Amino acid sequence: xxxxxxxxxxxxxxxxxxxxxxxxxxxxxxxxxxxxxxxxxxxxxxxxxxxxxxxxxxxxxxxxxxxxxxxxxxxxxxxxxxxxxxxxxxxxxxxxxxxxxxxxxxxxxxxxxxxxxxxxxxxxxxxxxxxxxxxxxxxxxxxxxxxxxxxxxxxxxxxxxxxxxxxxxxxxxxxxxxxxxxxxxxxxxxxxxxxxxxxxxxxxxxxxxxxxxxxxxxxxxxxxxxxxxxxxxxxxxxxxxxxxxxxxxxxxxxxxxxxxxxxxxxxxxxxxxxxxxxxxxxxxx
Ligand code: AMP
Ligand code: FE
Ligand code: FE
Ligand code: ZN
Numbered sequence: 001x002x003x004x005x006x007x008x009x010x011x012x013x014x015x016x017x018x019x020x021x022x023x024x025x026x027x028x029x030x031x032x033x034x035x036x037x038x039x040x041x042x043x044x045x046x047x048x049x050x051x052x053x054x055x056x057x058x059x060x061x062x063x064x065x066x067x068x069x070x071x072x073x074x075x076x077x078x079x080x081x082x083x084x085x086x087x088x089x090x091x092x093x094x095x096x097x098x099x100x101x102x103x104x105x106x107x108x109x110x111x112x113x114x115x116x117x118x119x120x121x122x123x124x125x126x127x128x129x130x131x132x133x134x135x136x137x138x139x140x141x142x143x144x145x146x147x148x149x150x151x152x153x154x155x156x157x158x159x160x161x162x163x164x165x166x167x168x169x170x171x172x173x174x175x176x177x178x179x180x181x182x183x184x185x186x187x188x189x190x191x192x193x194x195x196x197x198x199x200x201x202x203x204x205x206x207x208x209x210x211x212x213x214x215x216x217x218x219x220x221x222x223x224x225x226x227x228x229x230x231x232x233x234x235x236x237x238x239x240x241x242x243x244x245x246x247x248x249x250x251x252x253x254x255x256x257x258x259x260x261x262x263x264x265x266x267x268x269x270x271x272x273x274x275x276x277x278x279x280x281x282x283x284x285x
């Protein structure tokens with residue numbers, strides 16, 4: 001059965017493989033289309049598109065954005081699809097989010113130092129090599145220094161929620177981000193909600209302009225998948241799905257690339273919303 005994957009990371013953010021390699025690997029496991037959805041950046045899209053045309057795999061431009069969740073103090077992620085690379089307003093927003101990531105990495109390092117771990121910001125920047133900075137880069141720097149044996153331990157001991165070096169993000173409201181994405185013709189989906197995918201939360205998100213919900217994800221078992229799918233249908237949210245693959249080196253939930261097989265029709269439905277939205281943009285003065 002033909003399949004697509006709408007949630008993938010590369011070295012443009014916290015993935016382990018360059019964008020072109022993500023694409024060739026996706027083609028090798030028989031996927032016909034992917035969306036590259038790096039955190040807060042579109043930097044990997046040109047290389048992914050080029051690699052896609054070489055191997056005959058469709059690449060949708062995407063990214064994953066962190067937003068304030070409708071539950072107290074929470075963070076959730078919106079996947080944005082069919083976003084243009086050259087829009088100045090969207091790019092300003094992404095630059096701002098990446099700047100906040102850089103400032104947060106500094107704070108994380110300071111907290112590690114205060115906890116007696118002698119890590120430097122340079123070691124983290126070396127791991128990131130220009131990518132949108134995230135905790136996985138800090139985790140890899142901790143592993144490289146021999147502070148912890150692997151990335152999972154780095155999160156469990158230092159970087160995870162409530163741990164000594166945890167620093168919360170400053171998050172934009174959902175409605176602000178959906179309005180921005182819509183204004184450039186893009187489409188959004190609420191990523192990996194797990195047990196937060198209640199009717200109430202999904203209705204709130206839909207009313208805040210979210211178009212879809214991630215149904216298929218490694219963190220969703222069969223029962224969860226069925227439930228989220230039913231809620232999506234009920235609330236007229238578009239179903240999306242993907243592996244959230246960052247490479248195979250990560251200790252948590254990771255599933256192999258190709259293990260999550262999303263029906264191409266789900267991508268077609270997203271594309272239709274995008275087309276409708278962008279054609280409306282062209283006629284407005
Ligand atoms: P950040 O955006 O800096 O908050 O980092 C979040 C990212 O860290 C996620 O997108 C995952 O890629 C990764 N991550 C979160 N929790 C874990 C974990 N327990 N083990 C490994 N990677 C994780
Ligand atoms: Fe990530
Ligand atoms: Fe995410
Ligand atoms: Zn992701």
